[in-house]
Amino acid sequence: MNHRVTYLLGPEHIELREEPVPLPREGELLVRIRAAITCGTDVKVFRRGGHPRMLQVPTPFGHEFAGTVEESGPGVTGYEPGDRVVVANSAPCGRCAYCEAGRENLCRDLQYLNGAFADYIRIPERFVRTSTHRFDGDLPYEVAALLEPLACVVHGVDACKLGDGAEALVYGAGPIGLLLTAVLAAGGHRVAVADPNPQRLEVARVLGARETVEVSRGSGEAGRLRTYSRDGDGFDCAIDATGVPEVWQDAVSCVRPGGVVNFFGGCPPATRISLDTALVHYNELTLKGAYHHRPATVSQALDMLSRKTLDPRPLLSAEVPLENLENALRSMMAKEVLKVVVRP
Ligand SMILES: [Zn+2]
Ligand SMILES: [Zn+2]
Numbered sequence: 001m002n003h004r005v006t007y008l009l010g011p012e013h014i015e016l017r018e019e020p021v022p023l024p025r026e027g028e029l030l031v032r033i034r035a036a037i038t039c040g041t042d043v044k045v046f047r048r049g050g051h052p053r054m055l056q057v058p059t060p061f062g063h064e065f066a067g068t069v070e071e072s073g074p075g076v077t078g079y080e081p082g083d084r085v086v087v088a089n090s091a092p093c094g095r096c097a098y099c100e101a102g103r104e105n106l107c108r109d110l111q112y113l114n115g116a117f118a119d120y121i122r123i124p125e126r127f128v129r130t131s132t133h134r135f136d137g138d139l140p141y142e143v144a145a146l147l148e149p150l151a152c153v154v155h156g157v158d159a160c161k162l163g164d165g166a167e168a169l170v171y172g173a174g175p176i177g178l179l180l181t182a183v184l185a186a187g188g189h190r191v192a193v194a195d196p197n198p199q200r201l202e203v204a205r206v207l208g209a210r211e212t213v214e215v216s217r218g219s220g221e222a223g224r225l226r227t228y229s230r231d232g233d234g235f236d237c238a239i240d241a242t243g244v245p246e247v248w249q250d251a252v253s254c255v256r257p258g259g260v261v262n263f264f265g266g267c268p269p270a271t272r273i274s275l276d277t278a279l280v281h282y283n284e285l286t287l288k289g290a291y292h293h294r295p296a297t298v299s300q301a302l303d304m305l306s307r308k309t310l311d312p313r314p315l316l317s318a319e320v321p322l323e324n325l326e327n328a329l330r331s332m333m334a335k336e337v338l339k340v341v342v343r344p
Contacts, residue, residue: 003119004344006325008061011049014216014326025071027125031085031134035141036342037064037316038325039149040175042334043185046240052241054112062342063089065321066135066144066326070120076128086144087115087123088131088151088298092154103291105155117325119344127246131294133302142319142341144304145178150301151293153179156264159290162189167229169193169254170209172265173200177241177340178251180264182310192228197335203314220246222253229248229256239264252276259285259334264290315339 002018009015013224016060024030032080045061055061066086068190069079079085091111092104099107113131123132135144153176162168166189170177173195183192185208192203192211211228215221229235234256240248251261252275264282279285304310317337320328321344328340 004322005060005115005119006062006117006322007058008045008049008055009058012046012050014046014061016323016325021120022122024071024076024122025125027076027128027130028075029069029079029085029123030071030073031067031121031123032070032119033065033116033121033344035066035145036062036344037142037145038062038328038332038340038342039064040332044294046329047333050117055114060115060118062118062195063112063114063151063249064145064148065116065121066141066147067121068225070233072269073173079134084137084141084144085141086133086135086147086302087113087127088133088293088295089148091124091126091130092295094127094130101295102294104294110292112181117322117342119322125155130264133298135302135306139247139306142316143313144302145341146315146339147301147305148293149176150183150305150312151181151298153183154178154297154301154304155293156180156262156290157183157187159288160237160239160260160262162187162260165189167192168224169228169235169238169251171195171239171247171251172241173204173212174241176205176265177239178315178338179312180202180239180241181209182312183304185209186304186310190230192225196224200338203338206314207310207312220250222250225254226248232235233257234259236260236261241265243267245273249273249275252279252285252287255283255285258284258285258287260288262288262290266291289298316341319343 069083069199092107093109192208238254239262319341
């Protein structure tokens with residue numbers, strides 16, 4: 001039997017190919033994909049034609065998905081055909097010093113899973129062991145498929161170590177900035193969001209932002225943004241979800257003494273920022289990088305989705321059949337949509 005798989009072949013070049021449905025080998029699962037979701041990373045790899053850590057062309061791609069177990073390989077127990085599962089897009093080794101310290105996102109042998117834009121996907125053994133989660137029937141597939149970005153965001157918020165009812169400023173109201181907003185608001189924090197796009201700020205309000213600020217693209221507005229904090233002295237925490245170096249720099253000027261700056265958005269390779277050393281020193285700022293997710297934050301994120309602690313559905317702007325994936329990626333590039341549900 002054949003199925004359809006989307007291949008990334010080069011910059012802005014994808015192709016839907018027919019190939020035999022893979023057979024699950026020892027320790028593996030075959031999953032029928034019911035919903036996949038487009039992500040900013042997909043847009044980046046589509047534009048660049050690959051990713052230095054995750055993808056070398058030609059390759060199947062797409063990494064946010066949920067589906068049903070079609071078949072278990074030899075030696076796999078505990079799964080029945082029809083079980084609803086979501087699989088995180090990475091699997092740590094479980095043996096290195098980072099894994100042992102509970103910092104699996106820094107694992108020296110982190111493996112990535114790609115190939116969500118297809119009818120079926122074979123789940124490798126390590127992913128079956130560490131990254132596959134069953135979920136209940138009342139959680140829609142397209143919401144379960146948001147597990148990966150939500151787990152990253154939970155990891156990022158966790159890294160800020162906020163006190164109760166903290167004041168946070170989120171830069172960027174793209175999908176990640178909006179998820180950060182939803183998680184912070186659900187945690188009882190007071191969130192302000194800055195973005196140039198008024199429609200996206202509208203969604204931020206729906207997801208729980210108390211304040212939204214329309215800013216020009218780029219930077220230079222730290223002084224104005226600081227005035228949106230309760231006493232004008234700055235935020236307890238500023239989180240960048242833009243990946244723009246100038247914004248990273250701005251974020252440092254937006255927090256109060258003792259505040260935390262979380263550099264969540266990855267900037268283009270080889271970029272640098274400069275720091276006001278006196279500000280960092282005398283105000284005892286904490287500057288924190290955050291990358292990816294850990295098994296603990298994946299479990300936490302699934303729990304939040306299952307318990308409906310937050311409703312991420314405003315992020316899903318549209319739905320397309322698998323054959324229209326390219327249109328979905330292009331409308332993401334044009335910032336006409338946040339995330340798109342892709343149905344096989
Ligand atoms: Zn993603
Ligand atoms: Zn490891």
